[in-house]
Amino acid sequence: MLFTRRKFISLTSNGIVLPLMGPIHPFTSSESHGEIALTEEAIRLHREALVLDGHNDMPGNILDKGLNSIPGFSLNKAQPQLQTDIPRLRKGGVDAQVWVAYVAPEHMRTGGGMQAAIEQIELIHQLVNTHSDQLELATTSQAITDIARRSKIAALIGVEGGHAIENSLKNLEQYFDLGTRYMTLTHNESTDWADSSTDSPRHGGLSRFGEKVIRSMNEMGMLVDLSHSSDDTVRDAIRVSKAPVIASHSSVKAICPSKRNLSDELIKGIAGTGGMVMVNFFPLFLHPDGAGLNQAYIDQTRELSSKNLSPEQFRAEMDNWQKQLPPMPQCYVGHLVDHIDHMIKLVGADHVGLGSDYDGITYGPVQMPDVSGFPYVTQDLMNRGYSTGDIKKILGKSFLRVLSEAEA
Numbered sequence: 001m002l003f004t005r006r007k008f009i010s011l012t013s014n015g016i017v018l019p020l021m022g023p024i025h026p027f028t029s030s031e032s033h034g035e036i037a038l039t040e041e042a043i044r045l046h047r048e049a050l051v052l053d054g055h056n057d058m059p060g061n062i063l064d065k066g067l068n069s070i071p072g073f074s075l076n077k078a079q080p081q082l083q084t085d086i087p088r089l090r091k092g093g094v095d096a097q098v099w100v101a102y103v104a105p106e107h108m109r110t111g112g113g114m115q116a117a118i119e120q121i122e123l124i125h126q127l128v129n130t131h132s133d134q135l136e137l138a139t140t141s142q143a144i145t146d147i148a149r150r151s152k153i154a155a156l157i158g159v160e161g162g163h164a165i166e167n168s169l170k171n172l173e174q175y176f177d178l179g180t181r182y183m184t185l186t187h188n189e190s191t192d193w194a195d196s197s198t199d200s201p202r203h204g205g206l207s208r209f210g211e212k213v214i215r216s217m218n219e220m221g222m223l224v225d226l227s228h229s230s231d232d233t234v235r236d237a238i239r240v241s242k243a244p245v246i247a248s249h250s251s252v253k254a255i256c257p258s259k260r261n262l263s264d265e266l267i268k269g270i271a272g273t274g275g276m277v278m279v280n281f282f283p284l285f286l287h288p289d290g291a292g293l294n295q296a297y298i299d300q301t302r303e304l305s306s307k308n309l310s311p312e313q314f315r316a317e318m319d320n321w322q323k324q325l326p327p328m329p330q331c332y333v334g335h336l337v338d339h340i341d342h343m344i345k346l347v348g349a350d351h352v353g354l355g356s357d358y359d360g361i362t363y364g365p366v367q368m369p370d371v372s373g374f375p376y377v378t379q380d381l382m383n384r385g386y387s388t389g390d391i392k393k394i395l396g397k398s399f400l401r402v403l404s405e406a407e408a
């Protein structure tokens, strides 16, 4: 999940409203990238591989839009209000999907964070039960493989925003018992025990309690997810964690200098734990011109949040503001695969995967507007000459390895 969910009105924890970033690049089309053609060969390899996506925000989106209370709601039908449904997951060749329970940072002030997370986790369980011919819950790496072999889609659960535990290790345990297998330490705001990449530091990384959270997650076999964490939090987590750590939806800072992306040093650090980075598909995290625009969004959200507007006013002001923006950068599959390529060269395919962030992003790369687009990644990797073995690692095998190591 990218920005503050709109139904919440928030004030940043530090109360600071940052000024908008300097000049934003106008529309840029890339000379080196464009649309690509899918070949039979790539489709065959993609079908043969186990394809796992590490981050999808559909549960919160369903609840926000009230879709589950519409009579006859089914993921077996096309859901144009979402970027995800079963027909498109099938078209995208997705064998395993991590769905997240996203907890807005506002809950640190208003309370109800745990309730919001549990509501989404229950929705995931409910969706798995009502689509049991298509979906099955997976809580182990072995289960993912077994479910995929039965031609069903394995559903995994992640929690986004460490404030979801409301500063209690007992609550953390409850999430594990409900099937959660990773948790991001923060979202866009620093928590009582971990600093966020898009907020002012409160602890210089992890607090002592934050270190305890990491150790508890290690003991349970819940993956520590460092997407959204500040650089110091990432360093602290790498130092403290005895199990591999992941970034479930983060891209490369050396290509797109967004605060949300990871530096080469941190990518190497994460790989050094045996963990992995799963690339985010959001064009503002991928295209070199996206970082300034993304920062402007975060700043604008914060500024409006400080104004005490109603949700309707908030949305109207946000829509108005967006009209003055230059067009979003045109981002192609090649821009996305540039990030994968960079990371493979840096740390090897064992430490790289996919974490699309669909249903948490406002748009995706050209040809990849939703979960049906995953085969294009396979195609571009093939076009660049990557081996079948490396492509299969990126598509899912690396995550299976990391999860099984965390289980051990």
Ligand SMILES: [Zn+2]
Binding pocket: 001, 002, 160, 227, 228, 249, 360
């Ligand atoms: Zn996120």
